[in-house]
Amino acid sequence: MIYINSILDVIDNSGIFKFKYICTLNKYKNPKYGDIVIGVVYSLYNNNLYKKSDKCKGILVQQKKFLNFKKYYSIKFNKNAVIIINNKLNFVGTKSNNYISKYIKYKLNMNKFKIKFI
Numbered sequence: 326m327i328y329i330n331s332i333l334d335v336i337d338n339s340g341i342f343k344f345k346y347i348c349t350l351n352k353y354k355n356p357k358y359g360d361i362v363i364g365v366v367y368s369l370y371n372n373n374l375y376k377k378s379d380k381c382k383g384i385l386v387q388q389k390k391f392l393n394f395k396k397y398y399s400i401k402f403n404k405n406a407v408i409i410i411n412n413k414l415n416f417v418g419t420k421s422n423n424y425i426s427k428y429i430k431y432k433l434n435m436n437k438f439k440i441k442f443i
Contacts, residue, residue: 337418339409340372356385359432383407386425400426
């Protein structure tokens with residue numbers, strides 16, 4: 326489960342290394358797969374776009390909680406991870422460094438983004 330002040334990994338090449346979770350943009354308290362989350366830059370690589378403690382948005386794409394599909398099929402990742410987006414809901418990075426489930430691809434229509442799908 327992801328709670329307030331949880332540290333999430335960023336798996337794209339936007340320059341941000343860690344992301345501190347604040348809230349979601351839906352009515353639920355805890356985020357689920359594919360939700361847009363708001364957070365603060367916790368640590369970063371050398372980057373001119375963001376500085377430490379800047380607010381930014383991200384899409385939750387990996388979670389330690391099980392994602393159950395129909396029968397006998399579920400997905401669980403080893404870490405909690407997001408992809409950074411800007412205010413117009415476009416991706417900041419150009420490619421992903423890790424795998425993302427196809428469930429999120431079809432939920433968010435992410436065809437223009439170069440990522441590896443499971």
